[in-house]
Amino acid sequence: MSSLRVRDLSKVFGPRPQRALDLMHEGLSRAEILQRTGQLLAVAEVDLDIDEGELFVIMGLSGSGKSTVIRMLNRLIEPSAGTVELDGERIDQLGPAKLRELRQRKLSMVFQHFALFPHRTVGENAAYGLKVQGVDEDERRRRATEALETVGLADRSDAYPEELSGGMQQRVGLARGLATEADVLLMDEPFSALDPLIRRDMQDLLAKLQAELSRTIVFITHDLNEAMRLGDRICVLKDGRVVQVGTGPEIIDNPANAYVADFVSDVDRSRVLTAEQVMRAPRRTFRRTDRPELVLDWLEEQEYNGAYVLDDDGRILGVARDDRLARARRDSSGGVGHLLVDDFARAGRDTLLSDLAGMAAHHTVPIAVTDDEGRLLGVVPRARLLAALSNEEADVDA
DSSP: OOOEEEEEEEEEESSOHHHHHHHHHTTOOHHHHHHHHSOEEEEEEEEEEEOTTOEEEEEOSTTSSHHHHHHHHTTSSOOSEEEEEETTEEGGGOOHHHHHHHHHHTEEEEOTTOOOOTTSOHHHHHHHHHHHHTOOHHHHHHHHHHHHHHTTOGGGTTSOGGGSOHHHHHHHHHHHHHHTTOSEEEEESTTTTSOHHHHHHHHHHHHHHHHHHOOEEEEEESOHHHHHHHOSEEEEEETTEEEEEEOHHHHHHSOSSHHHHHHTTTSOGGGTOBHHHHOBOOSOOBOTTSOHHHHHHHHHHHTOSEEEEEOTTSBEEEEEEHHHHHHTTTOOSOOGGGGOBOOOOEEOTTOBHHHHHHHHTTOSSOEEEEOTTOBEEEEEOHHHHHHHHTTOOOOTTO
16 A cells, blocks of 8 residues: 655646746736736645545546646656655656656556557456566466456456447456556546446446555546545645645535535535434433333423433433333333334444435434444434535534
8 A cells, every 4th residue: 555645736837837836936826827927827736645545536626737636646747846755755756767667566547538449458458557567468367357357347358448338448447457456546537428327336336446455546526426425535626726625524514615615515415424423412311220201201301202222331222112101101010121112213323314314204213323333322313414414504402
């Protein structure tokens, strides 16, 4: 695994980049620099720390500089200023031979338009990076076959790109990147040319592969929902500058400025926010030995229909429901343990709100959020869930 460290990375397109950089340091905007010099400040003083095994998304509107940034990471575009380090090695200082070796062995790239060789078979395309590395033919074939199996195309190894759909061609491009076993995979809007359904399938595939392989991936997109769905963290660019870096929920809940707030206003919150982000502590829980009248009196006071009953370790035993408690109110023989029902929905910390929405309407108590051992961590009441989905502040009593 490898990590990337970027400091003060800038790019000027034009014959006199230093003049534009000087104006940048004086605080002039991209538009002002363009007006004064005729040169485009595409990227301005970008700082990034990308961790090992992280899927890091860089996103922004067209012209924000995101594709320029990713191409400077492997010097397909030469930076005008700044540094790029891979595991402490300065990529921006490498000579041609060392840079070529780095691209072959440590930095693999998947492009938007597949970049497949039409005269080579799928298997040959998948193995091409290995051929450039000088890997022997048997090893190339083995690793290419494994990569094609990973992306579900092992049976199309002898086909040519023109015989494949767009989604299949992009799978071949991904297989080529995986076959090299490079430490870092750079992906420049790899799914943007695909139809929506195929794009969704490719997102699912990438998420599955990342869960299994934990590669360090830098992923470029202009699609906010795609960024939120895939990224461990997201970097938002505007006019070549970093506006905010954070997880999807962090950016949605705490946008850095009005630009980011407007940018994320239309995101599908249900597929980004999780139970952990919206849960609250339960108002009260009970033990199996608590008497029915005690629990029922509290429910009547709170106007609730039921309450969770926990064991001594905080695990849910069941729900004490008002109708059953009312029938047993005069029973003085013991606690509520024998009255419990399994009338509740359970979710994990990472359960998406889209999944919670289907649970909320069918139970008398708020959705229980539990850990792997079944201990109650918090609850998600229906009102709180609806407020989160509609991007409104939930009532503190919800």
